[in-house]
Amino acid sequence: MKLVGIMILLLVAGGYQPMAAQAKKSTANPIERMEPMNWWVGMKNPSLQLLVYGKDIAAYRPEISYPGVEIEKVVTTTNPNYQFIYLNIGKDTRPGEMDIVFKKGNKTAFAWKYPLLAREENSAAREGFNNSDVVYLLMPDRFANGNPANDSHPDVIEKADRKSLNGRHGGDIQGIIDHLDYLNDLGITALWSTPLMEDNMPTTSYHTYAISDYYKIDPRYGTNEDYKRLSAEAKKRGIKLIMDVVTNHSGSAHWWMKDLPSADWIHQFDQFTRSNYRIGTVTDPYASEADRTLNTKGWFDTSMPDLNQNNPLLMDYLIQNAIWWIEYADLGGLRIDTYPYNHRKPMSEFNRRVMEEYPDFNIVGETWVHEPIEVAYWQKDALNPDGYNSELPAVMDFPLLDALTVFTKEKQGWDTGIMRPYVNFSRDYVYPYPYNLLIFADNHDTERIWEVLDGKIPDFKLIFTLLSTTRGIPQIYYGTEIMMRGKKQKGDGDIRRDFPGGWPGDKVNAFTAEGRTAEQNEVYDFMKKLLDWRKENPVIHTGGLKHFVPEDEVYVYFRYNDDKTVMVVLNNSDEDARTIDTKRFSEMLNGFTAGKDVISGKEIRNIQDSLTIPAKTAMVIELE
Structure with missing residues (x-):
């Protein structure tokens, strides 16, 4: 839709609440934002893009006099309120605070102090999640409320309403920190939380996939410092932290939607145009351009403006945002949402640049298609007929999910029942790296496995044994270990119920053996035994x-x-x-x-x- 048409959606989204300025602004200093807020010396890639936003900022000329730092170029757009400063930070540059001086003509108008930090030791050599790990997926709003004081916050629109299935329930970062010992005891070695960045939509913001600020943790979850503390506390327990990244779309409440850097920052139509969600059109040799375009450029939802990754300024911004969080929060992995809806080639560059900075890191893309050959297309080094290389190290094994949710209910046939997982694995020849597939029986978008199985413990034990001992990286959805159920047909809120015991005053506390039923303890103990054993047996990881x-x-x-x-x-x-x-x-x-x-x-x-x-x-x- 055209920019004028977007205003209707923005009115629904609520008023724009700008983040506090990063430095005290005088009337002579128009800068409202400079992102990223800081950077590090000693990065593999010496180039840094600074997005600068403020009234008529394009009229000013930046200058820097800091040893080792040079301005490569300054890019402006049709919007005079933006400029993009590209810096070259030499390999011998020392950490410190540099002054970026903005001039009009030959006169200095104002200056901005910009921090260049020292990297943590061995930051580039960090190990990402891999096939030695077991990943625990949780939705922070629904896991545990460790700080009831931030359930509602003046900086964001939607307030807490635990009675609403799709409302904010108050789960937060402190709640996760409070239960890291629980995860460690279960045998978890990697933690994937759905997005924690700010989502300022007026309703259904609990999922946080409509991001309104890429550099700010949602205040109802906590602060950036809280997120950094979560990572540090997890690391003490041998748990890697995986960040959920959304590059396909922002939220319609994102601050830039009030004043886009350029018309091609997002995909626009004369009226709201939704994606056809036909990921297969990307690989279909006979697909029409109309269908392919609608898949990639259509909006995922009314609250999710579709970002144009073909805009190089935007892509540099998104790549640097991911690297900033890795470096700032000491991350152990990224998960990229709605991966095949992005433009392919820019995302290859995204993956290449992140992995260039962190060679032993890992990134997994959400590749929700149902045939191994379709999933394999999106993994790095796949032998694709069109020559495309995604540079994406890991993909999600949705075909195995399809097999796991059916096989225990069927008698064995030529390709049914217990044959289903066998057939799935027999097609692993299409994957360049089959051991780097994320494998799972459910997640935050699917029917819960205990609902699928109608609570049958023997069937679950078959499925979980397979997940724990076959190739790939097992992922467990929060609450599976206590038999949590949920029906997709009742809405997403039902498959994202609160973890019992995560809130003050909960009648049941399933975080403790005493608070669980005999059946729940049977399942928890079964899973713990297998996960503890798996952790100590490299033959399952790489054999x-x-x-x-x-x-x-x-x-x-x-x-x-x-x-x-x-x-x-x-x-x-x-x-x-x-x-x-x-x-x-x-x-x-x-x-x-x-x-x-x-x-x-x-x-x-x-x-x-x-x-x-x-x-x-x-x-x-x-x-x-």
Whole structure:
């Protein structure tokens, strides 16, 4: 839509509340924002873009006299209230506070003090989340309320209303910090929170995917300093922090929507135009340009203006924003929302530049398509017919999700029942890096797995055993360990319920064994046992995977390396125990005579002959 048309949406979004100026402004200093607010010396890429916003700022000429720093260029747009200053920061530049002097003609009009900081030691060598990790996904508004004083805040429109399924409930960063020991005890090693940046929409802002300030934590969650503290406290417990990044769209309440840097900053139409959500048009060789364009340029929702990643000024801004948060908060990973809706080539540059700064880092993209060949297209180094390389290290295994939510309910057929996960893994040849796939049974956008299974614990144990022992990086959705349910058809709020015990006055506290039911403790203890074991066994992280075609409802696969071999047996039959002839697996069992089931603790003898496994049961056997 045209800029005039956007004003209707902005009126719905509420009035613009600008962030406090970063320096005291005199009448002679028109600057309202300079972003990023600081930078670091010693970065791999010496270039830095400064977005400067203020009344008629384009009329001023910036100058810098700081050892090692030069102005490469100053870019202005059709909007005189912006200028983009590109700096070159030499490798020997020292940290300090530099003066950016703004002149009109030959006269100094005002100056801005800009901090250049020293990096933390070994910042560039940070390790991102990987296949040794287990990721816990939570929605901060629904996890725990550690600071009721910030449930509502004067700087943002929507106030707390816990009675509303789609309202703000008050969960916050302090609540997460308060329960890091709980996550550590469960066996979690990486934490992915849905976005924590400010979302100033008047309703349904709890999901925080309509960001109104990319450099500010939503005050109902806490402060930037709180987020940094969360990262530090998590790190003390061996937990990496993954930030949820939204590059496809901002929120319509974002401050720049009142005064866009340029008309092509967002995709505009004569009237509101929604995406067709047809991600497949990107890879479809026969797709019309109209369909492809609508997928990429259409708005995700009325409150989510679609950003134009083909604008190089915007792309530099988004890339630097991600790097700023990594450096500032000591992050261990990024998750990129709605990845295939972005323009492809600029996002390749996004990934390349982030990974250039942090070679051992990891970024996972939300790639919600249903065939492995479609998902693989978006992973770095995929052999795509069009030559496209996303430079995206990790993708999300939605095809496996499809298999996991169905197979326990079906009898084995040619490609149904227990065959579904087998078939899914048999197609891993399309992935350049199959071990760098995020694998999961549910998330904040899907039916909860306990709803899918109607609370059947044996079925869940099969699914979770598979997730814990196959290739990839397991992701657990908050509350799964206590059997939380939720129906997608009731709305997103139902699959994002409050964690019981996270709020003062909750009648039940499921963060403690005493507050959980016997069934909940059975599930929690089962998951903890597997996760603790997984953490200590590199064979599951990086070892080889060999599987055998399922027979008679039983799926058998092995994880192996030079030091260890593990045999996983899943019996999906809901009727009888199965006695399987293990001679079929001789190529993997050769040299082994016995084993021990990690789950039950049972010793197993004569494993080269036969093995009996009860109905709807999983076994994880360490071979001896």
